[in-house]
Amino acid sequence: MHDPNGWAASVLQVSRTRTERLVNLVICLLSTRRFLTAAQIAATVPGYEHDPSDARDHEAFQRKFERDKAELRELGVPLETGTASVFDTEPGYRIAHREYALPDIPLEPDEAAAVGIAARLWRHAGLATAASSGLAKLRAAGIDVDPQATLGVEPMVTVDPAFAPLTAAARDRRTVHFDYRTPDGDTPTGRRLQPWGVVCWKGRWYVVGHDLDRGATRCFRLSRVVGAVRPVGQPGAYTPPADVDLISHVARWSGPVERSGRATVLVASGRAAGLRRWAQEVHTGADGDRLVLPYADVETLAGRLVGYGPDVRVVDPPEVREAVIQRLKEIVARHEELSTPGGQA
């Protein structure tokens, strides 16, 4: 280590002895059927040597042991607490192999390859670390993952920061509070929600649940959540409705629309390629091409047609024609004042 202060070296040294102690602690607790008390562990596992009669030394040991237990739990080691016999007053610890060990997952090579590809989806997103450590465990279980395999289409997954706290809350059935900003609102508003689940619909993330302030089912876009998602109250505070179809709640607002209307427009020849590929019929004439366009909503269609300016003229129906003319008038009026000759934008 080229470190003048020996900082990195000391980090490595501390980390090495600490790691060694923790590996031995795991092995020791896996091998015991009896619950071992802290004192018994200290007398057994190297690295916990101390003088229990020295108050300060003992306190230092207790702090160290607490930190180690916390680290094992954070790693997901199922540390059991109990007493070896009814006469024991002090709690003891052990790890049940059955709880510790990853169950056998008999993955076929193509299934293992699929898991490997799935784990890579997160490579740039929030769950990347969890996905790769999960995959490492499958490999450690003897599963070989072909790193070259592909499924022909690579999805790129991004998640919003609110994803992790909201999935955790939905899993724990815990009410959350968050600030929510919509583009047509001026300030974020506080929302209290009992989340049922998170939905990815067409590449965007939503949370669906019971909105406590509105007293109704609501879905929220994760990208519009401002700041932190805070859990409120206890886990298990509510039960989502049985057989709730999360997707349907989101799809209701952004699902496909039925284009039952038909509009006829006159398009200058060779122009408006975007409209042509969407047309149901094209009638070629001397003055241009007449396109028949399916539509759902007059204003949406009008906006689209106005985009093409003088290249497109609405023939029918009158309400679309009127909507287009109205929009054109407003656009001219608003831009006229800005584009007066010599005028500054």
Place this chain on the structure above:
Amino acid sequence: MTRTATRAATRTSADRLARLLNLVPYLLARPGIELAEAAGDLGVTERQLREDLELLWVCGLPGYGPGDLIDMAFDGDRVTITYDAGIDRPLRLTQDEALALVVALRMLAETPGVDNRDAVERALAKIESAAGDLADAPVAVRMPDDSTRVEALRAAVQRGRALRITYYTAARDETTERTVDPLRMLNVGGRAYLEAWCRRAEAVRLFRADRIDAFTELDGAAVVPPQAQPQDVTEGVFRPSVDLPLITLRVGRGERWITEYYPCERVERGEGDQWLVWMRVTDLGWARRFVLGLGPSVTVVSPPELVEQVRARAAAALDAYATVVPAAAGRAEPVDTH
């Protein structure tokens, strides 16, 4: 030692502990594996791997005598675990690991055009059953798309031949014929894309699958030039560069949604309920169609030529409505509406 150093040590130690607890069963399942291969598989350097093995060598069962410690046999560059001290299986998946894998598999299973979807679904079922309650992820995924078309395109890409495509370019509102050498298929933000070397542009381009109106496979194999590299799409498909024209719009409440759908360089509060929005655009012609199409509450602030173009186009369109549209004439042509 400083507080940061302690924290760094704790983090290093946690990562390393996880790695070591995995390492024993990993090697146990692969007796006689070459160190280099194992290191590559585990994503560590060979030196790191040797250090890990040295550390494991002094760990074991209480007693810590020769028969209690983890033991391994070396044969040249190959290693075999001969005693595992009870760490014969990896640790079960954590909640986050189960969530990450299960949700990713659901995404994969939902991605239109994915090959061997059956394997993805089988894998998902097995991981879910192994993870038990943990896999009960409250996450649903749906990516509706024209999967028949994407599937056909993917199959063609996999056959490795050059493609002739009819492609609609929204930026220029034109449909062109191009010959492309496919690199890969992607799905970004729920949309399918073909990434390919475009022989016409002589560059790597992303083609939106729903804008590829037709394609045919050519006889020749796809030849991707060595300089063609896949683009980094992690920040989105359209990453405006600073040399593109910058436009400024005044946007009323009803049209503020554009800030969620288009990459904006800056958004500021303007007068009343208006926002000022700065965007980079590939093409002023696109910007003109975009602004005209947006609706009554959007005004161009700059550049002046866009203000003038928008006004002039709208005025010309209005003039056209002042004249009578001739009655429908001409012949009908059948249109292939996919």
